Amino acid sequence: MAVSGAVLVFFLVAHMAGNLKIFAGAESFNGYAAWLREVGYPLLPHRGLLTLLEAGLVVAIAAHMYSAIVLARRAAHARPVKYAAKVRSRADGYATRTMRWGGVIIFFFVIYHLLDMTFGVANPEGHAATPFDRMVAGFEPARWYITVFYVISVVMVGLHLRHGLWSALQTLGLARRHPVLKAGATGLSALLTIGFLVVPLAITFGVVR
Amino acid sequence: MNLTLKVWRQSGPDDDGRLVRYEIEDVSPDMSFLEMLDVLNERLILAGDDPVAFDHDCREGICGMCSMMIDGVAHGPQKNTTTCQLHMRHYKDGDTIVIEPWRARPFPVVKDLVVDRSAFDRIIQAGGFISVPAGSAPDAHATPVPKLDADAAFDAATCIGCGACVAACPNGSASLFTAAKITHLGLLPQGQPERGSRARAMVEQMDEEGFGGCTNTGECTAVCPKGIPLDTIARMNADYLRASRKSG
Amino acid sequence: MNYREGEPIKDTKAPEGPIEDRWEKRKFSARLVNPANKRKINVIVVGTGLAGGSAAATLGELGYKVKSFCYQDSPRRAHSIAAQGGINAAKNYRGDGDSIYRLFYDTVKGGDFRARESNVYRLAQVSVNIIDQAVAQGVPFAREYGGLLDTRSFGGAQVSRTFYARGQTGQQLLLGAYSALERQIAAGTVEMHTRHEMLELIVSDGRARGVVVRDMVTGEVETHLADAVVLATGGYGNVFFLSTNAKGCNTTAIWRAHQKGAMFANPCYTQIHPTCIPVSGEYQSKLTLMSESLRNDGRVWVPLHKGDQRPAGEIPEDERDYYLERIYPAFGNLVPRDIASRAAKNVCDEGRGVGPGGLGVYLDFADAIARLGREAVEKKYGNLFEMYERITGEDPYTQPMRIYPAVHYTMGGLWVDYDLQSSIPGLFVIGEANFSDHGANRLGASALMQGLADGYFVLPTTIGDYLADAHRFDAIDDQQVAEAEIAVKNRIEKLLSVNGTRTADSFHRELGKLMWDYCGMERTEEGLRKALERIPELRAEFWRDVKVSGVNEELNQALERAGRVADFFDLAELMCLDALHRTESCGGHFRAESQDADGEALRDDEHFAYVAAWESTPDGPVLHKEDLQYEYVKMTQRSYK
Known part of the structure; x- marks a missing residue:
């Protein structure tokens, strides 16, 4: 869980950095997208590294989900008889309690997101357009409901990260200084959340067009 | 004060078990939670019924024997407190309290609220x-x-x-x-x-x-x-x- | 109840010679058991507190086949866990003049000259090994910044010899012994039986050869045989119903052994701790101790006038009676436990007590808060204040605490010799269950020391001497075994069949009240005679009218309790008899008839410098006296004025 989660966190950081290039203009953003496909060429074939990274991501996501299912099943096995009274949480953290279902929701969001931005199936501009155009078209003011959906999902991802980051450190035995690391995890999650939110919001509100 | 208790009763590991409702009157706020159950048990014994089995020993919060899930919270509402140190002043007249044993496969129920x-x-x-x-x-x-x-x-x-x-x-x-x-x-x-x-x-x-x-x-x-x-x-x-x- | 006096008895195992050499001599003279034979020797240890847990673990380490029993769900729950203050040891790490001899001296004197010098000296010697052992096991004692162990002075001792782990020393030491025990269980040398209660001792050919226990989950009555039996079943303070003991603490194991021939020594010596949280109502199930250290800064008082019902804050200074400071100007609020307890009782008897039923005195921190500031007081006593508030719902920072004495420890117990062997060969008794080391009064922080000394160091050596003959023991008499088992089953059957109208607890409460009134802090001939008259009546009523619901073949807590209460009746009677016969006052035994002009305890060394060992016979109790000789510590009368 922790290891696969860590891989995904590194991806998210890179992904966010790439997204933010949109503020540098269409050329820069499209150039970055193209570079992703060419990096390592000619040592590696066209799209070589990207495919490798994508494969890695798929593996990480699969591992992450597999671990989650194993943990959930272990939990169910460990408590065959449930409490009759509603169990009241005493620990703080909405984020912590929503890890499991939050994760499922995020999974569906990722599928939509891929259909929208990667494959263009759910995007008004379609697959043929440049990444920049797809992005701008995807979040145009008229499609505000898509933006709302993204915002909710990204916040969900943020919450997932807030617990997940710290939890990973804990599982890997690194979280000895509890409050400091917890604050750090919260900070990084907030940073990623904001980083991912500014792009669609900027487009919807017409800052980037 | 008067309270309604819903207590998990299970005669042994093979019994299915169920919540049983008891009305209990004149509970003093100075009683401990376990003393409140003592009062209930005295009544049950005199009626020829089986008293509610629960683990307890030192009753000063250190032996670790007492173990009750009270309204969905382990050891009840007071923080840093074992069940035996919980006092009834945290409840008010008319409250309903649900009492269950610890639930975990490695902690099978022995009887009522007692687990292994x-x-x-x-x-x-x-x-x-x-x-x-x-x-x-x-x-x-x-x-x-x-x-x-x-x-x-x-x-x-x-x-x-x-x-x-x-x-x-x-x-x-x-x-x-x-x-x-x-x-x-x-x-x-x-x-x-x-x-x-x-x-x-x-x-x-x-x-x-x-x-x-x-x-x-x-x-x-x-x-x-x-x-x-x-x-x-x-x-x-x-x-x-x-x-x-x-x-x- | 009548008794007769039998032959005097003697401890024949303590070697002669200089006191500092005796334990060394005994260790050398004790025969060893060949390691190959040890594997074939079975030892039963009942109880898993400091004494029983450490003994079972150590015997397992030595290679014996051990069976260990406890009534709780895990050996870690034994009531040693609740000891707060600390453990004494003559390490003299402070260089403040402590020594083995001084600890020995203080213990003999503190015990009011009713303990054996040889035993106490050995205890002081062994005390230093206990600390080493505990530290090596990982017991997290309090330390100073230099990394060395911290100590404090405790219970009025003038040297700082008490090692502690915050307010949870008993817990940490017990978990140390428990971990050693679990290690042996994993190694297969100890077989653990939790939720098993000992209900009978098996004596065959004059030797203790096993126990009959009840599996508290299934109700099955089981027999376990062995070459020796060790009882480490703690004290009997619960005879008073309300005490600081755990709810399950009981006398059944030692009482059964007593009925099978083990002598019971000094049953009347009871320690009453002055600073407990008072009773709040009829439903009260136990009492909680507050650390004695509170008396360092708190001032004890009651209203000057009888029946003053005003809240503490409204009683002006000149209408308060700081009675300990008034009566004992030299020691003030820091007088020893028994004196503080009795003084509280006296002012309450005068009708000046405070709180529910007038059974309480104030312990006031207002002056300390004014002098040191709230923060300093919080730092020192914060956790105790919290505990007090949790139980009483009152804030001790703004209103004085209410405290009252409560039964805490019993110095009496089964009689044992220097080898910790009772008057039944093969029956060894350790920890609070025996009578050996504290005389008539135990010093603070000495109970943990004795339990671990017995279990880790003394018993494992001395039991070897007895077991060296194990291969020559006769085969166990089947009839004795069968009889013991039948006796247990009959008893259970009888308890279940009375089908009366009162619960065992209600009888226990009544017995406890009787004992507290007549055999508690202050005893009189008249009161004791009254109790001796009433106890048999109450016992008869119990057997006529007790109600035990349920059946034997299940977890039946009503049945468990009834069995224990039944034995408390018999013990209570012997306690009163012992208290009646000992017309002197000493330590935890205060006879109103034996006091000086100032109302202080007056010992009678001429007539009572002996251990009263009671034998149970069909014709009633027989008293055997063991004379006490003091070669090293001169007998003196205590004074705290």
């Missing part, structure tokens, strides 16, 4: 000790221990083995219990020689008993009567991973 926690003993047997036969010890001052280490070891060592951590954990994990002992002994110089093997053996025993995995929800430490901190689990994981790497 011998899994904890077996986790300790796996390595929760320092191997030092009586009479073989060097002078107590031979090895100074930094005060901060000793204090941190003490904080972990205050675990009373009640099992509230398991009861409250959504995963039914025994990580806090196991980690408390691994941390206590792992922080002291005397505990170093067996530190790695101890962590490995205890964690493996914990898994073998059928406890769930830890997802760091923090529910355990929130209900722990002794407030064992969550970073003990990080320490356990670190010791476990290091030991596993070393011996492959």
Whole structure:
């Protein structure tokens, strides 16, 4: 869980950095997208590294989900008889309690997101357009409901990260200084959340067009 | 005050069990929670009924025997407090209280609210000790221990083995219990020689008993009567991973 | 109840010669058991507190085949766990003049000259090994910044010899012994039986050869045989119903042994702790101790006038009676436990007590808070104040605490010799269950020391001497075994069949009240005679009218309790008899008839410098006296004025 989660966190950081290039203009953003496909060429074939990274991501996501299912099943096995009274949480953290279902929701969001931005199936501009155009078209003011959906999902991802980051450190035995690391995890999650939110919001509100 | 209790009654491991409703009158706010149940039991015995079986002994919050899920919270509403130290002044007239046993596969119900926690003993047997036969010890001052280490070891060592951590954990994990002992002994110089093997053996025993995995929800430490901190689990994981790497 | 006096008895095992050499001599003279034979020798240890847990673990380490029993769900729950203050040891790490001899001296004197010098000296000697052992096991004692062990002075001792682990020393030491025990269980040398209660001792050919226990989950009555039996079943303070003991603490194991021939020594010596949280109502199930250290800064007082019902804050200074400071100007609020307890009782008897039923005195921190500031007081006593508030719902920072004495420890117990062997060969008794080391009064922080000394160091050596003959023991008499088992079953059957109208607890409460009134802090001939008249009546009523619901073949807590209460009746009678016969005052036994002009305890060394060992016979109790000789510590009368 922790290891696969860590891989995904590194991806998210890179992904966010790439997204933010949109503020540098269409050329820069499209150039970055193209570079992703060419990096390592000619040592590696066209799209070589990207495919490798994508494969890695798929593996990480699969591992992450597999671990989650194993943990959930272990939990169910460990408590065959449930409490009759509603169990009241005493620990703080909405984020912590929503890890499991939050994760499922995020999974569906990722599928939509891929259909929208990667494959263009759910995007008004379609697959043929440049990444920049797809992005701008995807979040145009008229499609505000898509933006709302993204915002909710990204916040969900943020919450997932807030617990997940710290939890990973804990599982890997690194979280000895509890409050400091917890604050750090919260900070990084907030940073990623904001980083991912500014792009669609900027487009919807017409800052980037 | 008058209260309604819904108490889990189960005559033995093979019985299905059910919540049974009892009305109880004239409860004094100065009574402890267990004294309130004593009053109920006196009544049941005189009526020829089976009294509600529950584990208890010292009734001063240290033996770890009492173990009740009260309205969905292990040991009830007061923080850092065992069931026996909970007093009725936290309730008001007309309240309904649901009382259940700890729920976990490795803690099978023996009767009513009594569960079998011998899994904890077996986790300790796996390595929760320092191997030092009586009479073989060097002078107590031979090895100074930094005060901060000793204090941190003490904080972990205050675990009373009640099992509230398991009861409250959504995963039914025994990580806090196991980690408390691994941390206590792992922080002291005397505990170093067996530190790695101890962590490995205890964690493996914990898994073998059928406890769930830890997802760091923090529910355990929130209900722990002794407030064992969550970073003990990080320490356990670190010791476990290091030991596993070393011996492959 | 009548008794007759039998032959005097003697401890024949303590070696002669200089006191500091005696334990060494005994260790050398004790025969050893060949390691190959040890594997074939079975030892039963009942109880898993400091004494029983450490003994079972150590015997396992030595290679014996051990069976250990406890009534709780885990050996870690034994009531040693609740000891707060600390453990004494003559380490003299402070260089403040402590020594083995001084600890020995203080213990003999503190015990009001009713303990054996040889035993006490050995205890002081062994005390230093206990600390070494505990530290090596990982017991997290309090330390100083230099990394060395911290100590404090405790219970009025003038040297700082008490090692502690915050307010949870008993817990940490017990968990140390428990971990050693679990290690042996894992190694296969100790077989653990939790939720098993000992209900009978098996004596065959004059030797203790086993126990009959009840599996408290299934109700099955089981027999376990062995070459020796060790009882480490704690004290009997619960005879008073309300005490600081755990709810399950009981006298059944030692009482059964007593009925099978083990002598019971000094049953009347009871320690009453002055600073407990008072009773709040009829439903009260136990009492909680507050650390004695509170008296360092708190001032004890009651209203000057009888029946003053005003809240504490409204009683002006000149209408308060700081009675300890008034009566004992030299020691003030720090007088020893028994004196503080009795003084509280006296002012309450005068009708000046406070709180529910007038059974309480104030322990006031207002002056300390004014002098040191709230923060300093919080730092020192914060956790105790919290505990007090949790139980009473009152804030001790703004209103004085209410405290009252409560039964805490019993110095009496089964009679044992220097080897800790009772008058039944093969029956060894350790920890609070025996009578050996504290005389008529135990010093603070000495109970943990004795339990661990017995279990880790003394018993494992001395039992070997007895077991060296194990291969020559006769085969166990089947009939004795069968009889013991039948006796247990009959008893259970009888309890279940009475089907009366009162619960065992209600009888226990009544017995406890009787004992507290007549055999508590202050005893008189008249009161004791009254109690001796009433106890048999109450016992008869119990057997006529007790109601035990349920059946034997299940977890039946009503049945467990009834069995224990039944034995408390018999013990209570012997306690009163012992208290009646001992017309002197000494330590935890205060006879109103024996006091000096100032109302202080007056010992009678001429007539009572002996251990009263009671034998149970069909014709009633027989008293055997063991004379006490003091070669090293001169007998003196205590004074705290």
